Amino acid sequence: MRRADRLFQIIQILRRSDRPVTAAAIAEELEVSKRTVYRDIADLIGQRVPVQGEAGFGFVLDRSYEMPPLMLTADEIEAAVLGAQWVSAHSDRLLANAARDLLVKIAAAIPQELRPFIAEASVAARQPLVPEPADALAATLRQSIRDRRKLRLIYRDGTGNVTDRVVWPVTLGYAETSRLLIGWCELRQGFRHFRCERIERVEILDEPIGLRLDELRRRWQRWRSEALTALRTVPRQS
Numbered sequence: 001m002r003r004a005d006r007l008f009q010i011i012q013i014l015r016r017s018d019r020p021v022t023a024a025a026i027a028e029e030l031e032v033s034k035r036t037v038y039r040d041i042a043d044l045i046g047q048r049v050p051v052q053g054e055a056g057f058g059f060v061l062d063r064s065y066e067m068p069p070l071m072l073t074a075d076e077i078e079a080a081v082l083g084a085q086w087v088s089a090h091s092d093r094l095l096a097n098a099a100r101d102l103l104v105k106i107a108a109a110i111p112q113e114l115r116p117f118i119a120e121a122s123v124a125a126r127q128p129l130v131p132e133p134a135d136a137l138a139a140t141l142r143q144s145i146r147d148r149r150k151l152r153l154i155y156r157d158g159t160g161n162v163t164d165r166v167v168w169p170v171t172l173g174y175a176e177t178s179r180l181l182i183g184w185c186e187l188r189q190g191f192r193h194f195r196c197e198r199i200e201r202v203e204i205l206d207e208p209i210g211l212r213l214d215e216l217r218r219r220w221q222r223w224r225s226e227a228l229t230a231l232r233t234v235p236r237q238s
Helices: 003-016 023-030 035-048 073-088 093-109 137-148 212-235
Strands: 053-054 058-061 149-158 161-173 179-187 190-195 198-210
Touching: 003 023, 003 035, 003 058, 023 035, 023 058, 035 053, 073 093, 093 137, 137 149, 137 161, 137 198, 149 179, 161 190, 161 212, 179 212, 190 212
Parallel strands: none
Antiparallel strands: 053 058, 149 161, 149 198, 161 179, 179 190
């Protein structure tokens, strides 16, 4: 790794952390010695980058420090390419178009010498054999999450039973072969995962969700963690 790239990466490591980062942790991520990290941090401070800290305690970057948002490395560009390819192949038409537009905007903003990492990327996402349908369901679900509005679902379960449910949407999850709406179900009084292909009708209600999005997601994550723990503790049949 070039020294200029390494200095940039150290800034990125410090920017992403809300607590002091030790030289040992930085050295491990960059695969260099701690001595090199100390020297690089001294160089950054000499260039008036507001890094604070000391050996044995860790280093932090002043939150007021600003740098161009699209000062991207080759790895970051290819990560964006890979993500955009996957979204284009597995999401609905609106998100697929947004992913392609994102790459065009990145290509227009980065220096000329970095553009080959988009046009000739060394990574590629596998394309599905059957493309996702270009329907409006996913867009409606995402809109309800953004607006923090309850949903009314007419839902068909795996046995064919149809129920009418009011759901507090948490997130829309994408997998290789399916899409899942995760939400709090008023009918079942608990979190549930709804397969999108089983949603027969959806309506965004005027009634807002009574919790902030971050609180609702924390409760779902706690529920998910408890469910996974319970599965791991179930004794195996001999």
